[in-house]
Every structure is written in structure tokens, then in C-alpha cells.
Amino acid sequence: MPLPSSSCRVAVLVGPERGFDVDSIDPTIRQQLEQHVQLVDYETAKASAETEPVDVIATFAHVLVGKELVTALSPSRALKAVVNYGVGVDHINLDEMRELGIPVCNTPGVLSGATADMAWALLMACARNIVQCDAYCRSDAYTVYRNMIFLGRDVHHKTIGIVGLGRIGTEIARRAKGFHMRILYHNRSPNKDAEDKLGATLVSLDDLLKESDYVVLVCPCTPETTGLISTPQLKLMKSTAFLVNIARGPVVDTDALVAALQSKEIAGAGLDVTDPEPLPLGHPLRTLDNVVLAPHRGSATAEARAAMAQLVIDNVLAAARGTPLLTRCA
Known part of the structure; x- marks a missing residue:
């Protein structure tokens, strides 16, 4: 396989400020890529775009x-790919990328188990009052x-409802089966494999x-799932039920959730993501005793992050070589 040319320019953009601090993500990414391609920050890339497009x-x-x-x-629209670190691509306008003919890839699969584990960590922490x-x-x-303080709720032989039974959702269901749970799911399309192997019901x-x-x-x-869980949906839940969100903050109407938690309309919530993120100082979700919070740690294990970094490296080099991307999502 031909090596990419060192003249291949890769714009590295980190966080809302589009900084260049990729070492804060994983220094191995920069170290490996610099052997084969030229890494540039946002300001450098923008200033030289007319003569040296990214x-x-x-x-x-x-x-x-x-x-x-x-x-x-x-500006010459010579871009070969947008390579995303992470499986979620809601921050990338996929419609506009398709219009421009630019492929997008992410890092699926390698983080499914870790993220499912995080969902279960939040679920168990809620059920058994671990934080308290x-x-x-x-x-x-x-x-x-x-003897009778901090009584929790059973998890085994209860009913779990998974909204989104893709790779991560299936891993959550796989763990639920071990707890002898009844598994319900809601999805855009049936997951026959999960139904057959895990007993999941659509x-x-x-x-x-x-x-x-x-x-x-x-x-x-997505636009369709933004605000998916709001006041009407929360009112449908049992007063003894818990809501766990490892998707994205905007999937849940924050104000509606606060009201439901304050009134004990639902028993509690475990939130790895919030809207806004991070929550402002003094926000009610920071003070409620029936909420478990995590700072967006879904895939944050050493093993998952190393695998994600390697996928980014492999996808960038594939784009630079002009060979197919490993994990194209759009």
C-alpha cells in the first residue's frame, strides 16, 4: 500500500474553539500522523487555504x-474526508457534506462495550443509591x-426500555439479559438479531x-430526536422508574426533567450528558439528590480511547492515500 505524501495537509480541530491541542485527546495521534502527513491548526489552514487547501x-x-x-x-473543495473522533456526528452537517461530496467517518464499534458499561454504571448507581x-x-x-436507610430498587427481573437499539443499545441489552430483565426497545427499524438472541421486544x-x-x-x-423526552413522555413513566441518558443532552428537555425530578414524578435520573453541557453553576440538576451526574464519560476507558485513536489515524491515512475509509458513516 502506498504511503501518503507528507504534503498531505490535515487540519486538526479540537473542541468548540477549534484548537490544536490534540495531545489533550491522545498524543499518539499526533505522533503517528506526523510521520506521514502535515498537521496544521485552524488559523494556519485558513490563512493558506487559497494556495494550500486542506x-x-x-x-x-x-x-x-x-x-x-x-x-x-x-475553497477548491479538494477535501478528501472529515474524520471524526467519536461515534456521534450530530455536530457535523451530514446533508451539507453529502452535497459537497465529502465523505465522513467516525469510530463505531470499538467504544460500544465501554459506553454500554457506562450506562449500566449510571443505572446501578441510581438503583442502589451509590452516590448517596x-x-x-x-x-x-x-x-x-x-438497617433501613438508602433502600434501593431491584434491577434483576425488572423491565428495561432501550431507546435506540444499535451497537451500543445491543450491548446494553446483552448485559440486561444477564440480569434476567425483560427487554423492551424502540428503534427506527426492528433489530431481529437482538429479538432472536436476547429476547428483546419492539x-x-x-x-x-x-x-x-x-x-x-x-x-x-437528530432534529427528530431533539426533545424526544419532555413533559408528556415523563408523565408516562412510572413514579418508581429511572431515566438514564447516554445519548446526547438535547434528546431530553432539561426543564421538563428538572420538574419531573423535583416533583418525584419519576424516581431519578442518571445523566452522562446534559443540555447545556456542562451545566451552569447553580443549575438544579447539580443539587437534586435523585440525580447521578457524569461529565460525558461514555467511552472513556483506556482501551476504548486507544482503539478510537487508532481508527482516526487509520482513516486519516486512508483518506490521504486515496483508499476507502474504514468506517465511513456518510
Whole structure:
């Protein structure tokens, strides 16, 4: 396989500010790519775009990518690919990329297990009051054993409702089967494999919300799923049910969720993502005792992040060589 030319220019964009601090993500990415391609930051790429257009854009930490950005960095529209670190691509305007004929790839598969584990960590923390128990054990209040404090809820033999039964959702269902749970799911299309192997049952969103003891959101964030869970949906849930969101913050109406948690309309929530993210200081979700919060850590294991980094490297080099991308999503 031919090696890419070192003249291949790759714009590395990190976070909302489109910085160049890829080492904060994983230093191996820069180290490996610099052996084969020329890495440039946003300002350098933009200033020299007319004479040296960018060949590949590599995005990290939810950089907004659309026609305007592509035109600024590659006015001749010579861009070979947008390579995204992460499976979610809601920050990339896929319609505009298709219009421009620019392929987009992400890092699916390698993070499914880790993200499913995170969903279960939040689910179990909610069900068994782990955060509250930890705080209590560290406090001066814990001086004698008390039998009936911090009573939780069973997980085994309960009903889990998974909204979005793709790769990650299927891994969540696989774990639920080990807990002898009844598995309901809501999806754009049936997942026959999960039905056959895991006993999952496809239902409407309303029925899933009404019947589930644990509702786990794993769907992509799209115009159709933005605000998918709001006041009407929360009212359908059991008062003893928990909501776990590992999808994207905007899938849930934050104000509606706060109201439901404050009134105990639902038992609690485990949130790896929020809207906005991070939450402002003093936000009610930071203070409610029936919420478990995590700072968007779904795929954050050493193993998953190493695999994600390698996929980014492989996809960038494939684009530079002109060979097929490994994980094209659009």
C-alpha cells in the first residue's frame, strides 16, 4: 500500500474553539500522523487555504463542521474526508457534506462495550443509591449500622426500555439479559438479531415509557430526536422508574426533567450528558439528590480511547492515500 505524501495537509480541530491541542485527546495521534502527513491548526489552514487547501479535516470534541468551515479551509473543495473522533456526528452537517461530496467517518464499534458499561454504571448507581451511600460513609453521620436507610430498587427481573437499539443499545441489552430483565426497545427499524438472541421486544415509545423500570436513551441526536423526552413522555413513566441518558443532552428537555425530578414524578435520573453541557453553576440538576451526574464519560476507558485513536489515524491515512475509509458513516 502506498504511503501518503507528507504534503498531505490535515487540519486538526479540537473542541468548540477549534484548537490544536490534540495531545489533550491522545498524543499518539499526533505522533503517528506526523510521520506521514502535515498537521496544521485552524488559523494556519485558513490563512493558506487559497494556495494550500486542506486535504483532510480531523475533528475532536464536537467541533461544528459545515459548508462554511469546509469552504474556509478548502475553497477548491479538494477535501478528501472529515474524520471524526467519536461515534456521534450530530455536530457535523451530514446533508451539507453529502452535497459537497465529502465523505465522513467516525469510530463505531470499538467504544460500544465501554459506553454500554457506562450506562449500566449510571443505572446501578441510581438503583442502589451509590452516590448517596458513598457520601454518607464519608460523613460524620455514619457511626452505627442502620438497617433501613438508602433502600434501593431491584434491577434483576425488572423491565428495561432501550431507546435506540444499535451497537451500543445491543450491548446494553446483552448485559440486561444477564440480569434476567425483560427487554423492551424502540428503534427506527426492528433489530431481529437482538429479538432472536436476547429476547428483546419492539414497542412504541409510549408503551416503552409506561412499562419500563429503567429507561435508557442511546439514540443519535437528530432534529427528530431533539426533545424526544419532555413533559408528556415523563408523565408516562412510572413514579418508581429511572431515566438514564447516554445519548446526547438535547434528546431530553432539561426543564421538563428538572420538574419531573423535583416533583418525584419519576424516581431519578442518571445523566452522562446534559443540555447545556456542562451545566451552569447553580443549575438544579447539580443539587437534586435523585440525580447521578457524569461529565460525558461514555467511552472513556483506556482501551476504548486507544482503539478510537487508532481508527482516526487509520482513516486519516486512508483518506490521504486515496483508499476507502474504514468506517465511513456518510
